Amino acid sequence: MASRDVVQYETPLTRGFRWFSGVFIALYLVWTLLPILVMFVSSFKDLLEAFKIPAVGDWSGVGVFFDFTPTLKHYRDLFVNLDFSRYMANSLVAAGGSAVISVILGSMAAYSLSRIDFRGKSDLFFWIISTRMAPVVAVMVPLYAIFRSLDLVGTLPGLILAYTTFNLPFAIWILKGFFDNVPYAIEEAQMVDGATRFQAFVAILPLVAPGIGAFIVLCILFAWNDFLFAAIIGSGGAKTLPVATRELVQPQNIQWGSIMAAGVVTTLPMMLLGLVIRRYLVTGLTMGAVKE
Amino acid sequence: MARVTFRNVWKKYGDFAAVKDLNIDCPDGTFLSILGPSGCGKSSTMRMVAGLEHISAGDILFDDKRINDLAPKDRDVAMVFENYALYPHKSVFENMANPLKLRGQDTGRIKDRVTQAAQLLEIGHLLERRPQELSGGQKQRVAIGRAIVREPKLFLFDEPIAHLDAKLRAHMRGEIKHMQRTLGTTMVYVTHDQLEAMSMADQIAVMHEGELQQLGSPREVYNKPVNAWVAGFVGEPAMNFLTCELSREADRLSLSHPNFSLALKPDQAGCLNGTTGTVRMGVRPDALAISMTRPAEPVITGEVFVTELLGGDMIVEVQLADARIRVKTAPEFAGSPGEACYLSVNRDKWHAFDTGTGRAYF
Numbered sequence: 001m002a003s004r005d006v007v008q009y010e011t012p013l014t015r016g017f018r019w020f021s022g023v024f025i026a027l028y029l030v031w032t033l034l035p036i037l038v039m040f041v042s043s044f045k046d047l048l049e050a051f052k053i054p055a056v057g058d059w060s061g062v063g064v065f066f067d068f069t070p071t072l073k074h075y076r077d078l079f080v081n082l083d084f085s086r087y088m089a090n091s092l093v094a095a096g097g098s099a100v101i102s103v104i105l106g107s108m109a110a111y112s113l114s115r116i117d118f119r120g121k122s123d124l125f126f127w128i129i130s131t132r133m134a135p136v137v138a139v140m141v142p143l144y145a146i147f148r149s150l151d152l153v154g155t156l157p158g159l160i161l162a163y164t165t166f167n168l169p170f171a172i173w174i175l176k177g178f179f180d181n182v183p184y185a186i187e188e189a190q191m192v193d194g195a196t197r198f199q200a201f202v203a204i205l206p207l208v209a210p211g212i213g214a215f216i217v218l219c220i221l222f223a224w225n226d227f228l229f230a231a232i233i234g235s236g237g238a239k240t241l242p243v244a245t246r247e248l249v250q251p252q253n254i255q256w257g258s259i260m261a262a263g264v265v266t267t268l269p270m271m272l273l274g275l276v277i278r279r280y281l282v283t284g285l286t287m288g289a290v291k292e
Numbered sequence: 293m294a295r296v297t298f299r300n301v302w303k304k305y306g307d308f309a310a311v312k313d314l315n316i317d318c319p320d321g322t323f324l325s326i327l328g329p330s331g332c333g334k335s336s337t338m339r340m341v342a343g344l345e346h347i348s349a350g351d352i353l354f355d356d357k358r359i360n361d362l363a364p365k366d367r368d369v370a371m372v373f374e375n376y377a378l379y380p381h382k383s384v385f386e387n388m389a390n391p392l393k394l395r396g397q398d399t400g401r402i403k404d405r406v407t408q409a410a411q412l413l414e415i416g417h418l419l420e421r422r423p424q425e426l427s428g429g430q431k432q433r434v435a436i437g438r439a440i441v442r443e444p445k446l447f448l449f450d451e452p453i454a455h456l457d458a459k460l461r462a463h464m465r466g467e468i469k470h471m472q473r474t475l476g477t478t479m480v481y482v483t484h485d486q487l488e489a490m491s492m493a494d495q496i497a498v499m500h501e502g503e504l505q506q507l508g509s510p511r512e513v514y515n516k517p518v519n520a521w522v523a524g525f526v527g528e529p530a531m532n533f534l535t536c537e538l539s540r541e542a543d544r545l546s547l548s549h550p551n552f553s554l555a556l557k558p559d560q561a562g563c564l565n566g567t568t569g570t571v572r573m574g575v576r577p578d579a580l581a582i583s584m585t586r587p588a589e590p591v592i593t594g595e596v597f598v599t600e601l602l603g604g605d606m607i608v609e610v611q612l613a614d615a616r617i618r619v620k621t622a623p624e625f626a627g628s629p630g631e632a633c634y635l636s637v638n639r640d641k642w643h644a645f646d647t648g649t650g651r652a653y654f
Contacts, residue, residue: 183375183377185373185374185375185377186377186379186380188342188344188364188371188373188377189371189373189377189378189379189438190379190390190394191343191344191363191364191365192342192343192344192364192365192369192370192371192448193365193370193390193391193394193438194365194391194394194395195365195394196363196365199394203379206381207380207381
């Protein structure tokens, strides 16, 4: 096997480029991480300390940002007075429920699209993904009307259904690629071994596990961070974290401390999820694209 | 164990017929090889037997039971796939246990059967490994193991050793043949390699463009090909074909060619009765003898074009007026390119085919 090292030779151009990319990456890190840092730090600050800002150009005053006595009062406030544990549970159930339903229905639909030829298959496939082409806002009004007539507005099942509507086409689209890469012969061997078609389908699911894992993450991320559906369809009975956070902004009183703490509470679980399945996610998203 | 019968079986993909009116009767315990080049319909035939493809027309029977409409799992066949089709996420043991597990056998019996099959195939030490940790030959044994753990009515082997290297292939030919004889199970073995079919099968079904050309024992197919296509496909090096004129002198019928004129034997002349004009003469490289000195008997004269030493044999290509033909001879042959040489024909082993249809006269 040949060496996998890429041979590189230094020229003034590559040196310059390397220097430039170093600067670019540093700026990019500041740009993306600073807001998260501010959010994280401010959630532990008293309101007065949180608004202490040095004068423009006073670089020695940066220390002001880190000069505070940590307090957990915003977190206490969230969970004791503001009922955030319920909103968090709502978020979890809505995201998890829609992910599970989308994966079950999506894998079956993707398998069928991958394996069975029928008239109008490519049109159907295009139609499935085209449902994602309209912006959510455009379909929100009719969707709201439908949900209201079915008494689903303000309920968790309604919210799960709404997320599933948007996640299912995505699941089918992603998983079909994975099923396409599983050789037919493996199911055929299963069927000759004595399996029914459905048993054969279940037997090859472990081979598309990276795809299923990647999809579940993307699906949970979409539902967890969603605001529009949650605000309109879930409003009232099925309030999720982003909506509850938004309600902390009131005309006469913006509760910055609680908002920062709510931001941390919302972000942290997804960061942990990302860390746990990071490796999985990367192989999942590339495996569908590269054939052996 | 079962006898397999194909009765007027067709396979059509739209307007294209992959298998045309196939009729084969394969007695219980027979090793049947379906031989043909790629695209001849041999794989479609096997997949119809397995139940992986619908039968467009006709019937396939196991013993006397029509199995057209049975799902693969109800046909009680075991199949070895060309690419092995092992389950990559399962260990060798789990791969081999799969057919038994799906049939609801109890764990103890599964373990016994798998161990037994693994022993027979000498893969007992690999049971805990995963398929990607195995070599090609080992994978192929696991695939065979998965087929023999139960006692199916029928084995279906789809080019199982096509991807192994030449040495291992030769070894596995013997092993598969021995295994089939030992178990006594009817076997349908699909291959494009005439050597595999010749060396293993009891019966060979030669297929070409969806049609069964000839069904017979390896000896029959080799010695009495029914047409020029079968004659050319079976045998390595391939049969030589020369277009000859039929000429009649007194009562003797001869084949004439710019390089020779050779008389037919009386029974062969009988087969050609009433035929005039040209025929295709076919002669295998091993039915020709080459010499650098002109023998007394009538011969083909030509000149040496090139010699290829194959260890125990030598192939000499001889240039004739309008064609080149190959001769198998002993490695001691000493002619060099450009020299005149003389070929005598074993007239018990030559053939004549119709120039148009390719049908064999003898």
